[in-house]
Amino acid sequence: MTLLPEPAVAPRRSLRLSLVPRLCGTVGLFILISSWAGIFYHNALFCSKNGRGTLKTAKLQLLGHHHRTHHHTGCSTHNESQLKFESQTVSSPGDSSSLPDSEHLGLEELRELVSTTEGFLARDYSLNLGWNNIRYIIEAALLQAKLLHRTLILPSFIYARGCEYGIKTCGDYFAMVNRGDALGSNEWRELPVEEQMGWVIPINLMMNITHLRETHPVITVSDYLRLHGVDPTAEASNGQWQRDRYHASDVKNVFTGKTPELYIIQNEWYDEGEIVRVDKISDEIKARMREDEAHGALHALAGDLPQNVALDWNRTQEILNIWDDHELEKIMVEHGWEVLHTFRPVKGMELSKAVTEPMKQFARRSAIRGFQDDFSGRKEEVLLLSGPLHIRRKPGGMRFTTRFALNDYLHLVLHDIRQIDAIISLADLMVQRLYDLVGGRLWMAAHMRRGDCKTSSSLQHLLRDIPILVVVRYNFVMESSPEKHIVRVKQHLKDGRRLIESIHEREEALRSYDIPDIPGSDYEIYSREPPLADDRFYVATDERNDTVLQEFRSQGAILMDDLLTISDRRMNGPEISWALMITDFRGLVEQVVLSRAAYFYGHTMSSVVGGVMNLRGKRGVDPRTTDVD
Numbered sequence: 001m002t003l004l005p006e007p008a009v010a011p012r013r014s015l016r017l018s019l020v021p022r023l024c025g026t027v028g029l030f031i032l033i034s035s036w037a038g039i040f041y042h043n044a045l046f047c048s049k050n051g052r053g054t055l056k057t058a059k060l061q062l063l064g065h066h067h068r069t070h071h072h073t074g075c076s077t078h079n080e081s082q083l084k085f086e087s088q089t090v091s092s093p094g095d096s097s098s099l100p101d102s103e104h105l106g107l108e109e110l111r112e113l114v115s116t117t118e119g120f121l122a123r124d125y126s127l128n129l130g131w132n133n134i135r136y137i138i139e140a141a142l143l144q145a146k147l148l149h150r151t152l153i154l155p156s157f158i159y160a161r162g163c164e165y166g167i168k169t170c171g172d173y174f175a176m177v178n179r180g181d182a183l184g185s186n187e188w189r190e191l192p193v194e195e196q197m198g199w200v201i202p203i204n205l206m207m208n209i210t211h212l213r214e215t216h217p218v219i220t221v222s223d224y225l226r227l228h229g230v231d232p233t234a235e236a237s238n239g240q241w242q243r244d245r246y247h248a249s250d251v252k253n254v255f256t257g258k259t260p261e262l263y264i265i266q267n268e269w270y271d272e273g274e275i276v277r278v279d280k281i282s283d284e285i286k287a288r289m290r291e292d293e294a295h296g297a298l299h300a301l302a303g304d305l306p307q308n309v310a311l312d313w314n315r316t317q318e319i320l321n322i323w324d325d326h327e328l329e330k331i332m333v334e335h336g337w338e339v340l341h342t343f344r345p346v347k348g349m350e351l352s353k354a355v356t357e358p359m360k361q362f363a364r365r366s367a368i369r370g371f372q373d374d375f376s377g378r379k380e381e382v383l384l385l386s387g388p389l390h391i392r393r394k395p396g397g398m399r400f401t402t403r404f405a406l407n408d409y410l411h412l413v414l415h416d417i418r419q420i421d422a423i424i425s426l427a428d429l430m431v432q433r434l435y436d437l438v439g440g441r442l443w444m445a446a447h448m449r450r451g452d453c454k455t456s457s458s459l460q461h462l463l464r465d466i467p468i469l470v471v472v473r474y475n476f477v478m479e480s481s482p483e484k485h486i487v488r489v490k491q492h493l494k495d496g497r498r499l500i501e502s503i504h505e506r507e508e509a510l511r512s513y514d515i516p517d518i519p520g521s522d523y524e525i526y527s528r529e530p531p532l533a534d535d536r537f538y539v540a541t542d543e544r545n546d547t548v549l550q551e552f553r554s555q556g557a558i559l560m561d562d563l564l565t566i567s568d569r570r571m572n573g574p575e576i577s578w579a580l581m582i583t584d585f586r587g588l589v590e591q592v593v594l595s596r597a598a599y600f601y602g603h604t605m606s607s608v609v610g611g612v613m614n615l616r617g618k619r620g621v622d623p624r625t626t627d628v629d
């Protein structure tokens with residue numbers, strides 16, 4: 001196996017911009033400088049000032065996850081509602097990036113696809129966010145579209161935020177925009193110019209659209225425009241649905257000649273105030289609602305349950321001191337509550353939107369609103385669910401009234417949304433190389449967030465969810481100094497090694513998460529020997545400092561560029577080697593690699609980790625082998 005050159009021989013990043021602007025586009029130089037480790041900043045969570053987190057105030061969430069809390073941070077904060085509905089457009093990438101195009105449907109094909117549904121569901125996509133956030137926004141949108149029997153309109157592109165080789169190089173292959181201009185935001189204005197830039201990445205590089213279409217009718221904004229006789233370049237650069245432009249009088253369905261009507265579901269109708277949004281309300285619940293209306297609900301219940309909050313099953317058991325599930329449900333339902341199905345937040349925070357731990361809650365019947373009940377059956381061709389709907393929400397953006405519906409959603413997240421094949425085969429290869437490097441034994445992996453304020457694009461919306469205790473404890477990165485951080489990682493991986501050894505010694509039966517449609521517990525952990533104390537381990541990180549990365553390596557870390565050769569990058573065609581210049585795309589590959597580790601250690605405050613957890617859940621790994629700190 002030919003490993004790439006060590007960082008010592010690679011040109012320094014700071015020189016790259018000035019010295020090698022044009023030549024960088026060539027594959028040769030691309031390889032030479034590629035020993036820069038996998039950089040990984042999908043979305044930023046860490047806010048630093050002299051290396052210290054500067055979150056000033058925060059409130060501890062006491063009950064459930066429905067309380068709204070306010071926080072201030074020392075970093076420039078982002079306000080999503082500032083995104084303008086008016087926005088410029090971006091031109092699609094030039095010829096140099098002839099990306100996979102098999103998903104491109106002709107007009108007839110589009111018509112056929114759409115004809116199976118009752119019009120379109122559009123969203124305002126927060127394209128300022130990193131891919132993992134956009135992914136879970138799309139997951140929720142697919143659910144919403146499905147409940148309304150509508151074709152979901154996806155953004156045609158997202159913005160990648162990192163280029164591994166200097167902005168000029170990536171600019172040669174992908175359309176480059178100033179994200180501030182494209183998104184109508186001043187969030188990044190004070191940063192060095194290369195950090196203000198973004199690269200237009202077609203959505204079909206980030207997920208397998210063909211595969212998704214097998215189960216969910218989806219088109220892109222650009223398809224919508226073509227279908228209505230508009231040049232696709234009219235697509236807004238900020239991801240917001242253009243209420244005027246996309247419904248102007250010159251916008252006419254090429255088959256019917258009609259201008260599409262628009263109906264807007266206002267953001268505050270969704271779950272503002274006391275509303276607990278659910279998928280749909282069953283006939284039994286409807287009957288009980290009518291009963292409540294006629295006779296008034298029984299409210300007095302021992303233990304004074306908190307009002308208007310979705311209560312965890314466990315907590316309700318404790319408060320009422322009723323431990324029999326059947327009995328508990330009966331009493332709660334009699335007193336005006338309903339059982340809802342949702343997902344346990346990782347470490348109590350709705351940040352990662354991992355779907356690995358289904359759980360039950362209770363919510364007041366009077367607070368429950370069915371999404372399907374409220375919004376299906378409208379006749380307008382386009383229904384727009386306006387504004388952002390992910391902050392502090394559960395995965396899917398709603399709870400479910402049946403376990404069956406929750407399972408359906410799990411299937412969507414774990415199976416219908418999938419990476420493109422090239423990512424999976426590249427990850428397969430990296431995994432094989434990892435086994436080679438550790439003598440065929442099991443290997444472990446960590447995600448090390450090292451980011452700082454500069455990359456904090458989505459800081460604010462994440463902070464609102466973080467209790468103060470957690471902030472104090474974590475200071476937003478696990479450790480501010482790289483030395484301490486790697487020590488911490490190694491400590492956790494040591495625990496991981498002990499766990500694997502003990503599983504082997506005791507020949508334990510393995511568990512898996514409580515999720516359907518997986519092949520059962522993953523017994524691969526028994527097919528190889530446990531790691532040895534000084535085995536190397538995989539690290540995915542957003543750290544860029546050469547010295548630090550070298551230190552990580554000397555501590556045993558293996559980074560993405562240590563595993564890939566020139567021919568690997570070419571293996572799947574030039575599209576993929578170009579895409580690998582983009583940090584956000586590399587992150588997708590790394591996520592798959594992390595999911596294959598025998599033991600994974602990651603950071604709670606990261607939607608990257610949510611993606612890894614979902615992939616691990618799908619594999620059937622024992623929950624104890626996923627260590628989120």
Ligand SMILES: *[C@@H]1O[C@H](CO)[C@@H](O)[C@H](O)[C@H]1NC(C)=O
Binds near residue numbers: 079080081082
């Ligand atoms: C966000 O911006 C909007 C419009 O500029 C403003 O009305 C709103 O108060 C802002 N919200 C926050 C939390 O700053």
Ligand SMILES: *[C@@H]1O[C@H](CO)[C@@H](O)[C@H](O)[C@H]1NC(C)=O
Binds near residue numbers: 359
């Ligand atoms: C809550 O219940 C789940 C099972 O639904 C269990 O795994 C978990 O340990 C319980 N948590 C607490 C704090 O009791």
Ligand SMILES: *[C@@H]1O[C@H](CO)[C@@H](O)[C@H](O)[C@H]1NC(C)=O
Binds near residue numbers: 208421
């Ligand atoms: C998408 O998935 C399908 C299988 O559903 C596969 O045949 C196709 O090659 C995949 N496309 C890409 C770009 O990976």
Ligand SMILES: *[C@@H]1O[C@H](CO)[C@@H](O)[C@H](O)[C@H]1NC(C)=O
Binds near residue numbers: 482546547548
């Ligand atoms: C890289 O990290 C080292 C060690 O932490 C530090 O001394 C150096 O200043 C950093 N270099 C840059 C360019 O930030």
